[in-house]
Amino acid sequence: MYKKINTAIVTGVESTIVCVEADISPGLPCMDLVGFLASEVKESKERVRTALKNSGYELPIKRITINLFPASIRKCGSGFDLPIAMSVLGALGKLPSENTEDIAMVGELSLTGSILPVRGVLPMVLSVRDKGIKTMIVPKENLSEARLVPGIDTIGASDISEVVAFLSTGLLPAEEETEPVSESEETGFDFSMINGQKIIRRACEIAVSGMHNFLMIGPPGAGKTMIAKCIPSILPDMTMDERIEVSKIYSVCGLLSENKKLIEKRPFRNPHHTISTAGLTGGGSNPRPGEISLAHRGVLFLDELPEFQKNTIEILRQPMEEKVVRIGRSAGMCSFPANFILVAAMNPCNCGYYPDLNRCRCSQSSIKKYLSKVSQPLLDRIDISVEAKPVTFNELTKPEKNEDSASIRKRVIKTMKVQKERFSGTDILFNSQIPAGKIEEYCPLGDKETKFMENMFETMNLTARTYHKTLKVARTIADMEDSEKIEKIHLTEALMYRGIDKRFWEDEI
Amino acid sequence: MKYEYWLDLLPLSVKEKILLTGAFKGAEGVFNASTAELKKSNLLSDEKCEYISREKNKDRLSANYEALKARGINFITVHDEGYPERFKTLKGMPYGIYIKGNLKNDIPCFGIVGARRCSAYGRKMTSEIVNGLSGMGIGIVSGMVRGIDGEAHSAALKNGGYTIAVLGSGVDVCYPKEHEGMYREILSSGGCIISENPPETEPLAKYFPGRNRIISALSDGICVMEAAKKSGSLITADYALEQGRSVFALPGRCGDVLSYGTNHLIEQGAGIIVTKEDFFREISEFFPKVGLPLPEAPEIFKLEKEEMLVYSCLDFYGTGADDICEKTHLPLISVLQAIISLTEKGFCKECFLNQYVKLR
Numbered sequence: 001m002y003k004k005i006n007t008a009i010v011t012g013v014e015s016t017i018v019c020v021e022a023d024i025s026p027g028l029p030c031m032d033l034v035g036f037l038a039s040e041v042k043e044s045k046e047r048v049r050t051a052l053k054n055s056g057y058e059l060p061i062k063r064i065t066i067n068l069f070p071a072s073i074r075k076c077g078s079g080f081d082l083p084i085a086m087s088v089l090g091a092l093g094k095l096p097s098e099n100t101e102d103i104a105m106v107g108e109l110s111l112t113g114s115i116l117p118v119r120g121v122l123p124m125v126l127s128v129r130d131k132g133i134k135t136m137i138v139p140k141e142n143l144s145e146a147r148l149v150p151g152i153d154t155i156g157a158s159d160i161s162e163v164v165a166f167l168s169t170g171l172l173p174a175e176e177e178t179e180p181v182s183e184s185e186e187t188g189f190d191f192s193m194i195n196g197q198k199i200i201r202r203a204c205e206i207a208v209s210g211m212h213n214f215l216m217i218g219p220p221g222a223g224k225t226m227i228a229k230c231i232p233s234i235l236p237d238m239t240m241d242e243r244i245e246v247s248k249i250y251s252v253c254g255l256l257s258e259n260k261k262l263i264e265k266r267p268f269r270n271p272h273h274t275i276s277t278a279g280l281t282g283g284g285s286n287p288r289p290g291e292i293s294l295a296h297r298g299v300l301f302l303d304e305l306p307e308f309q310k311n312t313i314e315i316l317r318q319p320m321e322e323k324v325v326r327i328g329r330s331a332g333m334c335s336f337p338a339n340f341i342l343v344a345a346m347n348p349c350n351c352g353y354y355p356d357l358n359r360c361r362c363s364q365s366s367i368k369k370y371l372s373k374v375s376q377p378l379l380d381r382i383d384i385s386v387e388a389k390p391v392t393f394n395e396l397t398k399p400e401k402n403e404d405s406a407s408i409r410k411r412v413i414k415t416m417k418v419q420k421e422r423f424s425g426t427d428i429l430f431n432s433q434i435p436a437g438k439i440e441e442y443c444p445l446g447d448k449e450t451k452f453m454e455n456m457f458e459t460m461n462l463t464a465r466t467y468h469k470t471l472k473v474a475r476t477i478a479d480m481e482d483s484e485k486i487e488k489i490h491l492t493e494a495l496m497y498r499g500i501d502k503r504f505w506e507d508e509i
Numbered sequence: 510m511k512y513e514y515w516l517d518l519l520p521l522s523v524k525e526k527i528l529l530t531g532a533f534k535g536a537e538g539v540f541n542a543s544t545a546e547l548k549k550s551n552l553l554s555d556e557k558c559e560y561i562s563r564e565k566n567k568d569r570l571s572a573n574y575e576a577l578k579a580r581g582i583n584f585i586t587v588h589d590e591g592y593p594e595r596f597k598t599l600k601g602m603p604y605g606i607y608i609k610g611n612l613k614n615d616i617p618c619f620g621i622v623g624a625r626r627c628s629a630y631g632r633k634m635t636s637e638i639v640n641g642l643s644g645m646g647i648g649i650v651s652g653m654v655r656g657i658d659g660e661a662h663s664a665a666l667k668n669g670g671y672t673i674a675v676l677g678s679g680v681d682v683c684y685p686k687e688h689e690g691m692y693r694e695i696l697s698s699g700g701c702i703i704s705e706n707p708p709e710t711e712p713l714a715k716y717f718p719g720r721n722r723i724i725s726a727l728s729d730g731i732c733v734m735e736a737a738k739k740s741g742s743l744i745t746a747d748y749a750l751e752q753g754r755s756v757f758a759l760p761g762r763c764g765d766v767l768s769y770g771t772n773h774l775i776e777q778g779a780g781i782i783v784t785k786e787d788f789f790r791e792i793s794e795f796f797p798k799v800g801l802p803l804p805e806a807p808e809i810f811k812l813e814k815e816e817m818l819v820y821s822c823l824d825f826y827g828t829g830a831d832d833i834c835e836k837t838h839l840p841l842i843s844v845l846q847a848i849i850s851l852t853e854k855g856f857c858k859e860c861f862l863n864q865y866v867k868l869r
Contacts, residue, residue, distance in 0.1 A: 198841045355861040387863035492849045
């Protein structure tokens, strides 16, 4: 007797359909599993045997062969238990043969026969639906996540007997009334909470409008972290596609089920500086997304930038350019999306108070050493840097009301629209992505402005790279003011945000 | 000279070296004296006499001195003609000194010292004072470390003036490494690098107080630009007073860590730099041969209203853009614009990220 059951496997954040087939033939009693299996899948036969026994199905004294195909994909993960058990039951003739073609299933089994939740249900359901399969059986705990996908029937089962009942009689398992999930609380961070800090507020708005990477330098207690946490509140809402894209990443990491719904807010990830390279970019023999992919479409905040391990930070360079991180392992290559704004914060020196010479106790060489911990190639990818200053008592208690995030966001959305029109038909989305070769095309300067920049190039010791960064930021500022032409005033402002570089320590004699 | 060089490398005090050379008619005499003769002279302890005898090695003697010469290092002892006149009247001066470049004994010199980690104000005033002094034909003596010292040398070099760098390391060891360019420029401009420590000596902290006494001894007066409460510059000032040199100090704001030392010196009676012009006049009275620097043309400020407002908020220490907004009640954009146009006109400079100092 032979039976085939559909299931799905997650590789990276994408999913592919895998079939489980079982055959029972006379021979020595044993259960063989084949098909390029990882060890957790090989172990599955013990779980399946015991779970079936405890659910009341005794296995015959015959040879059972189970194959998972296509054999070219390495099978890993714990979701194969249920399809394997069902294919065995099918081969035993316990299930009606015709109605399993249009059904896929996934789930881990415990020895008692109950079904345990698995990771990555969202991408699996998406791929099953796209394959044209009409029904998907998932563990009960994963049901709400699976229901996020429209256009497919999803059924939550809690043990083997429920699945058998459904497959043979079409009886749906009883569903508990799930309470509608209330709107998750606002993160509570809003720009109206930030007093003073005019220059940072402005710089944040520019950074977000043009998706420029952003660096804050300032003493401890200047509110750098708080400002970073406010940044997601001025990002535009995600589109449906973006929400599914982000939710898939969270599903693969097992972070979605607790939310019971699609990710709505743009992510804000704040990894600690002790994070490993694999933790940041993703990794493992069966690669999982790292922090930079969890920050996809949102903000990656690196606090205390110089404290991160150098090689960990250097690894960011390629994903920041390509907006995707590729991880190659023996099992294959997978790529995770990583399109985020990098927001970084750092102190200017070890004690944190430089350039206030009355408080800073660091020697010139230690300041230099501290500042140069952040590599130049990374600094080159940061378009905007500003100083964060501690708020004074006057600013803290100032009665005047600060502009809130909602009104800033309106302007951001408007500016993004301007960019969308300009770059329509190209693969550029934002001003920050203008390649060096296209700067002249997108950021043309008039005679007067060229003369001004020529002058500033000398006075401020600009380099070709800082010059290009300045033009890109000026382009965003001009867009914010709905000006087609980049004026001197825009260039002026952009010049003030150019990053820290060697001039702060090599200038000095 | 090879015997003198040999004697200089011995771990004896300056006084002992001079007494020995007196007793044995020069360093060669000391070298040739037997242990018994050394002991008989009753100048040294028995251990030292035995140590000296062990250190005698005729083969290495010439080779070492030739190697020194080959590296362009001049070695001069108390008995030589080139030994600085200024040292001769002082106590505790080294037996021998190592020189690279051209040591001029006949021109007036002024020591400029101060903190390594200095403020923008300290830098600016140093370069202005050195500009004036170099213009008057006065040599600038300093220690070539980071901060005020480095600024003093580079301002002197920029002005084409004469400058002497006194090192705490050997004369062939450039400390700090970043000043390699300055080290070479001092030599190529006809200046001088000098140290009492033998070549290849590492720049260890213990050598620096000794270096300070040479800075003040080579100078006719010194000026402390910026110094914290505990500062090597104050040691230089103490030596200068002991050696009878005049001491000037640049006043700073009360409460600034880096001006505590200088303000304290003024309290104790050091000359105060009230204006550059007064200072230069006072110096010119010291040295009848030098003339006053040409008076700078009074500057005519031509600034727009907003530039003027922003300029009035700037100081020599650094002000943040946010503070300027607060003080002037101007919108951020106008402040940034004013700063850029002030930078363009050379009135201000960014000293750290979004921190600005005025330049005039």
